[in-house]
Amino acid sequence: MEQIFSPQGFDETGAGPLYLQLQRRIAEAIASARLKPGDSLPPERDMAALTGLSRVTVRKAVEGLVATGQLVQRRGSGTFVAPKVERLEQALSLLTSFTEDMARRGKSVESTWISRAIxxxxxxxxxxxxxxxxDRVARLERVRRSDGVPLAIERASLSAAYLPDPEAVAGSLYAVLQANGCRPVRAVQRISAANLSPRDAELLGVPTGAAGLKIERIGYLPDGRVVEFTRSLYRGDAYDFAVELKLDPERTTP
Structure with a gap:
């Protein structure tokens, strides 16, 4: 750590602004694993004293690395190297839950509940x-995590006729609906880009304004009734959505 923040090597003439030099030094330490995910950085005043740079310069360097997602800041705790996020590929042709998606990959799933009520x-x-x-509606709002990393915010709404007790949902919503005989069998899903609000960014541990994927799903029962209206926000740095395309069978080759 002392070598990373050594005052030696900062060049005020030909190597660019000092804050960028400090940014590069920290970024290289992260890339080479000298700074590992979860490691804490010294307080701003200590980094300034170690490097011989001003606190304004240090703050600007740290803010740049937070903006790119390499560092995270937690109120009252400090600045940390961001967790390494594995990119996940999600097929759009399957109607599955978050819990089922992660289970197929052999990953653990946890939820932090924000609210669940009628x-x-x-x-x-x-x-x-x-x-x-x-009519009344059951609302569920939670942060979905896999292997401890927050990946998505899920906000589900269902008629209270299908989910009279939201507290019954501890893990998979679809498992509870299936047990009640009302799991959706098809869905219409819309995906759009979104920049995360300060609240949502904090819940997902990313910078405010970071890229996200907004997914709106309406799920249907076999008889066509709507059972689920879910709006989710996924981290843009963690998800790729894939769909298989096939030639229209009615198309004829000229």
Whole structure:
């Protein structure tokens, strides 16, 4: 650590701004594993004293590495090397849950619950779920983690007729719906790009404004009734979505 923040080697003439030199030095230490995921950096004032740079220069260097996702800052705790995130490929042709996706890869799954309760439906929930006057909605909001790394924020809405007790969902929502005989058999999914808000970015451990994938899913029962309206936010640095394309069977070759 002392070598990384040694005052030796900073060049005020030909090597670019001092904050960029410090950025490169820290980034190279991360790339070479001298700084490992989860390692904490010294406080800003200590880095300034070790390097002989101003606190403004150190702050600017750290902010740049936070913006690129190489460092994370936790309120009251300090600055840390960001966890290494493995990119995951998700097939769009299968109707599966987050728990099932991770289980196929042999990964652990954890949830941090934000809320799960019965509410009066919002207008978009009434429209999406086809609710009537007086109907209630079960709302589930949680951060989904795999091997300890936060990957997605899941916000699911269901008619209380299908999920009268949201507290019954401890792990997989689809497992609970299947046990109740109302698991969706098909779904329409829309994917769009999103920049993460400060709240969502904090929940996912990434910088505010980082790229994310917004996925809206409406799930249907065999008789066509809507059972699920889920809006999820996935980390853009962790997910690739793949779909297989086939030639239209009705197409004729000229």
């Amino acid at each position: 509410h009066s439906p919002a207008p978009e929930e009434v429209m999406a779920l086809g609710l009537g006057a007086g």
